[in-house]
Amino acid sequence: MRLLSAFALLLLFAANAATAQTAPPSKPKIVVGIVVDQMRYDYLYRYQRHYGPGGFNRLLKGGFSCENTRFNYVPTYTGPGHAAIYTGTTPSLNGIIGNDWWDPELRIKRYCTADKRHRTVGGTAKTDPGTGQHSPVALLSSTITDELRLSNNFRSKVASVCLKDRGSILPAGHIPNACYWFDDASGNWITSTYYPDSLGLPKWVSDYNARRWPDTFLNKTWEMGHAPTESFDNWNYVGKYGSLKGGFPHDFAAARASGSYGVLRFTPYGNTLVTNFAMETIDAMELGADEWTDFLCVSYSATDYCAHQFGVHAQETEDMYVRMDRELSRFFEYLERKFGKDNVLVFLTADHGGAETPVHLNKLHIPAGVFEESTLEDRLEKSLEMIFGTSGNYIQAVENQQIWLNWDALADLDMKPEEVAQAIGGQIRSLPGVYDVLTRHELEMLPAEYPFVSELRRGIHPRRSGDMIYLLDPAWHADDKAFSTGGTTHGSPYPYDTHVPLVWYGWRIQPGESHKIVSITDIAPTLAAMLRIMEPNATTGKIIEELMR
Ligand SMILES: [Zn+2]
Incomplete structure (x- = not known):
């Protein structure tokens, strides 16, 4: 009996030693x-x-x-x-x-x-x-x-x-x-x-x-x-x-x-x-x-x-x-x-x-392109002046395929942001490479089947993001200043x-x-x-x- 217990103890010790050797530490250093x-x-x-x-x-x-x-x-x-x-x-x-x-x-x-x-x-x-x-x-x-x-x-x-x-x-x-x-x-x-x-x-x-x-x-x-x-x-x-x-x-x-x-x-x-x-x-x-x-x-x-x-x-x-x-x-x-x-x-x-x-893909006959975001604000201001008959600083900024409206200027002109957003949407939608353009409100109303709707929503911070967002076609990017003729970028x-x-x-x-x-x-x-x-x-x-x- 005593011999057996000693043997059992030995086995237990051996098992513990084996565990000690193989068990990973409880936390990494x-x-x-x-x-x-x-x-x-x-x-x-x-x-x-x-x-x-x-x-x-x-x-x-x-x-x-x-x-x-x-x-x-x-x-x-x-x-x-x-x-x-x-x-x-x-x-x-x-x-x-x-x-x-x-x-x-x-x-x-x-x-x-x-x-x-x-x-x-x-x-x-x-x-x-x-x-x-x-x-x-x-x-x-x-x-x-x-x-x-x-x-x-x-x-x-x-x-x-x-x-x-x-x-x-x-x-x-x-x-x-x-x-x-x-x-x-x-x-x-x-x-x-x-x-x-x-x-x-x-x-x-x-x-x-x-x-x-x-x-x-x-x-x-x-x-x-x-x-x-x-x-x-x-x-x-x-x-x-x-x-x-x-x-x-x-x-x-x-x-x-x-x-x-x-x-x-x-x-x-x-x-x-x-x-x-x-x-x-x-x-x-x-x-x-x-x-x-x-x-x-x-x-x-x-x-x-x-x-x-x-x-x-x-x-x-x-x-x-x-x-x-x-x-x-x-x-x-x-x-x-x-x-x-x-x-x-x-x-x-x-x-x-x-x-x-994009220019390389084009050479291979795969659709691709570069959207001129760097000049978009100026082009839109000119169009809005034509549409509304008055020059105003309608847009605060265009960045990361988002548009921030100039709410103060619109208030001075007694214009509704929705009205201006609709006019901007009409202009952008006609440009090559644009898949769709949405106001924040329209983005909230989209069905779940709309492409990348969740990804678009998760990118929007309520207090920081633009009033409008636009999505480009596949293989199009908007960094036209640095990458219009070569190189590459990301963001989509x-x-x-x-x-x-x-x-x-x-x-x-x-x-x-x-x-x-x-x-x-x-x-x-x-x-x-x-x-x-x-x-x-x-x-x-x-x-x-x-x-x-
Ligand atoms: Zn980068």
Whole structure:
């Protein structure tokens, strides 16, 4: 009997030891949220033959891929995209209705993270004062990163890194420990007085900036790193977004002469700057070092700048993603070496997709086009003057396929907004590439079968959005100034702009894939469920149940 109990005890001990070895930790030490700006779903596979085992393929093989992840609102731009991922809701509640918009409350055209009450921290004499005048003031709901900080009396740390201010600020939420973005003029990582580093950059960031990585990269060239197979030299279709022209190798002589580092944003070096600084941030801030789960938000922007300038079929875009894969590989190796795979929860997604270059599609006899939004306000004012026989400043702004009427001017003219809206609708409806134009009231009355009605409604914030909205035909976009003859852009409800990757990896993630529809707003509540904390305060997304098994 005694022998039996001893044996049983031994068995029990062995079983416990086995459990201890195999059971994953109850919480990850660190969550790393990766956003690849303008990464369409197909880029996971389109360039896969050139990917190594350690980057995208590591995620696809060892992680769980939500293959059918969709943005569930318009407009699909960078500010709203980062906000939706981290707030678990759409512009209708989080208030980030575009990158820029006319704000009827403030009566100004505003940028999504602009906040003139704050100043740059970490720039030099060359730094434009506006570079650091940012905060999350326009973000009306909490983020998953806010909720993590709130969940345990601020023991969890949150940090955010992105070349773009909005790609760092919106994920970081309202109460991060640190939030950094890139200053083109100085080549420094900077922040604003809104954040805890308001009195000056911490020594580790100043020391890091002093290493001058941007100078190292500006002295290099950008060459195609492999023989391209999924693209062609479509250098006839280069956009007017940046200074780089078509044709490898890209040399940065002009940027060196002018002393600006902005050109690096369009190159793979832009992503290297981010990876290097993200790893430094983890080390210096000791993220993932204790029992309280920390969160690092990393957003890669060079993919977006590059595709805007060169388009979807460009060799530059192919090389950008192959080199992005190498960046991820380097980053994941670092994370696993430092924490072990089971202690890190990674998700990778995008803030929106991107369209085919319209002029290229036209050449292939596929309908596409560019709508001249930049001149629309002037053209409409002239038409309204003809229709109503009096010149008036009828329209306040046209932006993001929305129109803000000038209510004060209409009142002075004793005109009803509905009357003016009807006249505007008649004018816009006759223009090529316009699918439909609606007032806010008409949008509310539409049947559920109307195309993208839910997406359109979720993009409208009651106090901020325009009085009218127009929808373009498939493969049409409205960024005529920068992308009328080449390059590409995004913003529509069509799949090329809304279908993005979402892959989870590491802590408690079983390998697999699903083709069920997942909304971009499902990421934040799923993270909340995994971490057993409250979801962001305006969450409308749902938990991705397949990940909870
Ligand atoms: Zn973009």
